[in-house]
Amino acid sequence: xxxxxxxxxxxxxxxxxxxxxxxxxxxxxxxxxxxxxxxxxxxxxxxxxxxxxxxxxxxxxxxxxxxxxxxxxxxxxxxxxxxxxxxxxxxxxxxxxxxxxxxxxxxxxxxxxxxxxxxxxxxxxxxxxxxxxxxxxxxxxxxxxxxxxxxxxxxxxxxxxxxxxxxxxxxxxxxxxxxxxxxxxxxxxxxxxxxxxxxxxxxxxxxxxxxxxxxxxxxxxxxxxxxxxxxxxxxxxxxxxxxxxxxxxxxxxxxxxxxxxxxxxxxxxxxxxxxxxxxxxxxxxxxxxxxxxxxxxxxxxxxxxxxxxxxxxxxxxxxxxxxxxxxxxxxxxxxxxxxxxxxxxxxxxxxxxxxxxxxxxxxxxxxxxxxxxxxxxxxxxxxxxxx
Amino acid sequence: xxxxxxxxxxxxxxxxxxxxxxxxxxxxxxxxxxxxxxxxxxxxxxxxxxxxxxxxxxxxxxxxxxxxxxxxxxxxxxxxxxxxxxxxxxxxxxxxxxxxxxxxxxxxxxxxxxxxxxxxxxxxxxxxxxxxxxxxxxxxxxxxxxxxxxxxxxxxxxxxxxxxxxxxxxxxxxxxxxxxxxxxxxxxxxxxxxxxxxxxxxxxxxxxxxxxxxxxxxxxxxxxxxxxxxxxxxxxxxxxxxxxxxxxxxxxxxxxxxxxxxxxxxxxxxxxxxxxxxxxxxxxxxxxxxxxxxxxxxxxxxxxxxxxxxxxxxxxxxxxxxxxxxxxxxxxxxxxxxxxxxxxxxxxxxxxxxxxxxxx
Numbered sequence: 048x049x050x051x052x053x054x055x056x057x058x059x060x061x062x063x064x065x066x067x068x069x070x071x072x073x074x075x076x077x078x079x080x081x082x083x084x085x086x087x088x089x090x091x092x093x094x095x096x097x098x099x100x101x102x103x104x105x106x107x108x109x110x111x112x113x114x115x116x117x118x119x120x121x122x123x124x125x126x127x128x129x130x131x132x133x134x135x136x137x138x139x140x141x142x143x144x145x146x147x148x149x150x151x152x153x154x155x156x157x158x159x160x161x162x163x164x165x166x167x168x169x170x171x172x173x174x175x176x177x178x179x180x181x182x183x184x185x186x187x188x189x190x191x192x193x194x195x196x197x198x199x200x201x202x203x204x205x206x207x208x209x210x211x212x213x214x215x216x217x218x219x220x221x222x223x224x225x226x227x228x229x230x231x232x233x234x235x236x237x238x239x240x241x242x243x244x245x246x247x248x249x250x251x252x253x254x255x256x257x258x259x260x261x262x263x264x265x266x267x268x269x270x271x272x273x274x275x276x277x278x279x280x281x282x283x284x285x286x287x288x289x290x291x292x293x294x295x296x297x298x299x300x301x302x303x304x305x306x307x308x309x310x311x312x313x314x315x316x317x318x319x320x321x322x323x324x325x326x327x328x329x330x331x332x333x334x335x336x337x338x339x340x341x342x343x344x345x346x347x348x349x350x351x352x353x354x355x356x357x358x359x360x361x362x363x364x365x366x367x368x369x370x371x372x373x374x375x376x377x378x379x380x381x382x383x384x385x386x387x388x389x390x391x392x393x394x395x396x397x398x399x400x401x402x403x404x405x406x407x408x409x410x411x412x413x414x415x416x417x418x419x420x421x422x423x424x425x426x427x428x429x430x431x432x433x434x
Numbered sequence: 435x436x437x438x439x440x441x442x443x444x445x446x447x448x449x450x451x452x453x454x455x456x457x458x459x460x461x462x463x464x465x466x467x468x469x470x471x472x473x474x475x476x477x478x479x480x481x482x483x484x485x486x487x488x489x490x491x492x493x494x495x496x497x498x499x500x501x502x503x504x505x506x507x508x509x510x511x512x513x514x515x516x517x518x519x520x521x522x523x524x525x526x527x528x529x530x531x532x533x534x535x536x537x538x539x540x541x542x543x544x545x546x547x548x549x550x551x552x553x554x555x556x557x558x559x560x561x562x563x564x565x566x567x568x569x570x571x572x573x574x575x576x577x578x579x580x581x582x583x584x585x586x587x588x589x590x591x592x593x594x595x596x597x598x599x600x601x602x603x604x605x606x607x608x609x610x611x612x613x614x615x616x617x618x619x620x621x622x623x624x625x626x627x628x629x630x631x632x633x634x635x636x637x638x639x640x641x642x643x644x645x646x647x648x649x650x651x652x653x654x655x656x657x658x659x660x661x662x663x664x665x666x667x668x669x670x671x672x673x674x675x676x677x678x679x680x681x682x683x684x685x686x687x688x689x690x691x692x693x694x695x696x697x698x699x700x701x702x703x704x705x706x707x708x709x710x711x712x713x714x715x716x717x718x719x720x721x722x723x724x725x726x727x728x729x730x731x732x733x734x735x736x737x738x739x740x741x742x743x744x745x746x747x748x749x750x751x752x753x754x755x756x757x758x759x760x761x762x763x764x765x766x767x768x769x770x771x772x773x774x775x776x777x778x779x780x781x782x783x784x785x786x787x788x789x790x791x792x793x794x
Contacts, residue, residue, distance in 0.1 A: 285440065286788075296790060303793035312781040312790055316732045317704075323729075324707035327445040334446060343700040404689075410699055411692035415672045418687035 051099055055081060055106045064112040072113055073149035081107075082115075082148045086132065090144050098333050115150040122192055123147040123154030127200045130217070130270045134258040143198070143219065155196035157187040157220065157244055158267065162434065164189075165405050167202070167271075168211045168264060169424070169432065172246060174203035174218070181205075181218065181256070183226075183249040189399070193229045193242040196222045200270060201251075202263050207430040214429055215263030219255045226250075236391045237373035271401070272341075288318045288351060291383060292359045302362050310358050314351065321347045339414045346406045349396035356390035363387075440722040443714045445707060450508075451515045457492055458516055462523040468759035471524050475617040475762070481583045486527040489516075490554030495532060498717075499540065504549035510651060514658040514713035521662025524618045524762055530655055531559030531580025535588045537651035538599065541644040542636040547586065547601055558586040560648050561602075561624050567775035568649035568727070569783070579773070581609050581622040588635070589626055590645045599641040602632035616769035618762055650727050653774040654716045657709040657730035660738035660770055664702045667738075667745040667763050671695065674749055691748060698744055701737040708733050725787050731780040735771040742767035 048056070058079050062072055076082055077091045084100055086092025108114065117124065124147070131143055146152040163170040172185025183203055193199070199220040206214035220227070226249035231239035258266040286293055296303065296311055321344070328340040360367040363386055371385050384392070397403040411417045424432055447455070465485050474482055489495075497513045499505020506512075513533060520529055532551065535558035539548045550556045559580040562573035573590055581587065587602045608625035626632075636644050672695055675686030685691060712730035715723040742764040746753040753760040771777065785792060 293790070300791070300793070303791075305793055308785070308790075308792045309781075312732075312785055315784065315788065315790060316729060316781060319729055320704040320708050320733045323442075323445070323711050324704040326442045327707040327710065330444060330446050336446075340703055343703050346696075347700055347704070404693070407693040407696035408689065410696035415668075415692075415695055415699060417672065417675060417692050417695065418684050420689065421683075421687065 049099065051084065051093070051095065052102065052106065054079070055103055059107070059110045059112070064110055069113045070149060070151060073115055073151075074145065076107070076112070077145050077148055083128075086128075086144070090132075090140055091148050096333075115148060119153050119192065119195060120147070120150050122156050122196075122200075123152070123198075126156055126270045127154045127198070127219075130200060130257060130266050131219075133269050134217070134266045138254075139219070139257065147198075152197040153192055153195045155190050155193045155199045155222070155244075156270070157190060157193075157199045157201040157246075158270075159189045160186060161188050165402055167267065168215065169429070169434075170202060170204060170215070172201075172203045173207075174205050174216060174251070176205075176253075177250075179253050180250045181216075181253065183218075183220075183246050183251060185246050187244040187246070188232065188241075190229075190242045190244050191240065193222070193244050194231065198222060199244075200257070202267050204429065205260055205263075208428050209261075210426055211424060211429040211432065212264045213261055215267070216260050217257045217263035217266040218251050219257055220249070220251055221255075224249050224251070231375070233375055235394060236388050237375060239375045285319065285322065286315075288322070288348075289315055289355055291386065291389075292355055292362070295359060295362060295386075299362075302364060307358065307362055311362075314355050314358060317347075318351055318355070321351060339410070342401075342406045342409050342414075345400065346403055346410075349393075349403055352396050353390075353393045356386055356393045359386035360390045440720070440725075443711075443718065443720070445710045445714060447515070451512055454512055455515050455519055458489070458494070458519040459522070461488060461492065462519060462525055466523045466525045468524075468762070471526060471618060471762060472757070472759060474526050480526060480618075480620040481528060482526045483583065485525065486557070486583075487554075489525075489527060489529070494529065495536070495554040496552035498533075499536060499548060499552035503545060503552060505552040509717035510654065511713050511717040514655060514709065514716075517655040517658035518662040518665075518709075521659030521766075522666040524663075524759070524766055526618050528557055528559060528580035528583050530619075530652060530659070531578075531584065532557055533655055534560040534648040534652040535584075535586070538588050538644040538648035539635065541647040542599065542640055544635050546633075547635070551586075556585040557583055558588060558601075559584040560645070560652070561587040561589040561607075561626075562645070562649070564621060564769075564773045565775075566649060567779050567783075568646055568653055570649075573645065575624040575626070577612065577614075577621045578624050579619055579621055581624055582611055582620050587624065587626075588648075589624075589632070590641065591626075594642075595638050597638055597641040598634050599636040599644050600632040601635050602626060606631065614769065616766045618766055619769065649774060650723070651716060653727050653731050653780075654709075654712045656770055656774055657705075657712055657727070657734040660734040660767070661702070661705050661709045663763055663767050663770070664698070664705060664734075664738045664741040667741045667760070667767075668695065668698050668702060670760075671698075671745045671748045674752075678750075694744060694748065698741050702741065705734045705737040725784065728780040728783045728787060731775060732777045732784065735777045739767045739771045 058081055062075050080088060080093040081103060082091035084093050084095040084103060085097040087094050128147060131140055158167060160170050174181040174183045199222055201218045201220045202215055204214050205216040226247040228245040230243045232241045232243050233239050325344055367387050412419050493506050494516045496505035497508045498510045501507040536551050538560055551558050561575050561578050563577050564579040566573045584604050587604050587607055589600045589602050591598045591600055610623045612621050612623055614621040675691055678685050708730045712726040715726040746760045746764055749760050752758050
């Protein structure tokens with residue numbers, strides 16, 4: 048048994064999951080350095096390689112330990128924490144990382160705006176210095192989990208007189224602060240999965256700034272690179288992506304046609320190729336050779352999921368014509384929505400977390416070294432850009 | 435039927451493999467430049483025997499053969515690395531046919547011919563039509579790959595219990611060269627004199643299994659070759675897009691061209707992973723080998739062909755000329771997409787292997 052797994056065993060012996068309060072247990076796990084083993088010592092980790100994290104999580108799960116509800120913590124864990132670890136002060140790290148990891152504080156991400164999606168650096172939400180505070184005004188959009196979030200990562204414009212990438216500053220926002228208003232946004236499926244967030248004279252203490260004034264773009268980049276790995280990089284067993292389609296195909300022979308058979312076989316091949324490439328990418332990462340394949344994974348996942356759910360909807364025929372429910376309530380967690388609802392939802396896969404067009408630009412420019420897009424806005428002050 | 439999630443083996447390249455790749459690539463860059471490959475396609479001797487001898491020196495013919503039979507005691511993993519590099523260069527050498535013959539003899543445990551083939555003292559090929567799908571009952575002997583330079587032909591004869599695998603001296607057979615679509619891999623029709631000798635190396639079920647194994651190893655090596663083709667064409671194409679100007683701009687700055695290259699790169703990334711998976715499964719004779727090979731052929735063939743087609747298109751007029759190597763890659767990719775079973779036929783195999791039955 049490795050030293051690490053011995054620590055896990057000792058921890059579980061000292062903190063019986065059945066007899067310990069949920070939050071107390073999670074806080075103790077964090078303090079023991081067994082939350083995220085690759086995080087630094089004193090900040091939930093041991094400064095170890097992340098290779099054994101899965102084994103640690105499995106051991107905790109097997110012992111019946113409470114988890115930190117990763118589905119609700121996805122923005123905090125996947126996007127806020129890398130930014131805090133890389134750019135936060137020691138005080139900020141001490142204060143923010145534990146409740147983030149335990150799930151006591153849910154996070155959301157206030158980046159996109161109605162006028163700034165793919166062109167994130169053109170955002171208009173203003174932050175103006177006022178003594179020890181900043182005063183923030185603006186509107187954000189596509190904010191997942193905002194209705195549950197206690198904290199947000201927020202990019203604002205602090206200097207409109209310099210080119211767009213240079214005038215940005217990054218903050219941690221208390222979502223309970225006066226002036227923060229969350230409004231659900233109804234989407235193509237009928238559900239409200241995302242929100243609009245309106246910020247009116249919201250005061251943020253300067254102590255909650257992450258990184259230097261005017262250097263928000265670098266912090267945002269740390270966040271977004273992590274986002275792409277999170278969205279495209281999950282571990283998946285063979286058939287995971289095509290499982291619902293395969294179940295219907297195998298159990299309903301009366302629905303099968305020759306043309307759909309061709310398409311189903313092709314989708315199985317492409318999904319499996321994408322999965323094996325993902326395995327290879329993770330092996331390379333674990334071996335300390337991270338590659339640029341994360342963008343490829345996100346790109347192929349988006350397109351495949353759209354094609355798979357389209358074929359599934361078509362296969363269902365008459366059933367595909369009927370929709371379960373257009374009301375805005377979200378389906379309960381853990382249920383698999385109907386094929387046509389997943390088809391509609393999949394339209395967002397190629398837009399959220401970097402559009403497929405932007406990802407292709409990234410691959411072409413950063414991996415293949417092709418010339419960058421012609422930029423007309425690079426050296427012009429943000430306030431002078433046409434809008 | 436296997437729908438169980440297989441445990442994924444290590445798909446990364448070892449140091450030994452990286453060294454082998456670099457040795458083979460350096461040799462090919464010196465000896466098999468695109469101009470040299472083109473020149474040879476128009477000569478009377480389409481196979482570069484001197485290059486083949488140099489590659490034998492490096493040890494490529496014995497990689498998968500155990501040391502006690504005169505091989506290097508490595509595995510098909512290393513052989514796949516060689517296959518990829520030969521594909522990148524379109525090297526005019528009979529590696530694929532020779533490797534299939536070696537695979538057939540390994541399957542029957544032959545100790546007579548293998549040491550010579552492993553050492554490269556003699557060259558062999560499997561005398562079956564190059565389009566034969568692994569698992570086919572009937573194999574035919576028209577359009578056989580790598581027959582013209584073979585010293586020995588491994589010929590499957592008969593079916594079922596009366597099946598035989600016979601080692602025939604090439605000098606006793608009638609080998610008629612045909613003009614191949616793929617100018618860099620010569621094909622020939624073979625006539626075996628029914629009364630003319632040869633040594634039976636396996637009979638019955640063992641003979642059929644050996645041929646099938648050889649075809650599967652061939653398909654695995656072909657997938658590696660297809661990765662090499664796609665890799666080299668994309669590299670060449672991107673280099674061209676960075677240098678060619680139109681309308682006052684480097685044409686590689688046009689988004690529509692960049693996006694096409696990005697899509698090719700995504701397909702290549704996946705092709706590399708699935709070809710690698712097939713090679714590792716072949717090296718370990720894994721339970722998932724049949725699925726891995728069908729997957730690799732179903733994905734890598736179309737990926738290489740599409741890259742070669744895009745390569746011609748993105749080079750514009752120059753890509754349509756005889757002097758530019760783009761057409762050699764297109765021809766190889768188009769032939770490879772048929773060889774050892776088309777993507778469609780491998781998908782039909784998958785339908786059975788992973789339980790995706792057709793209608794009716």
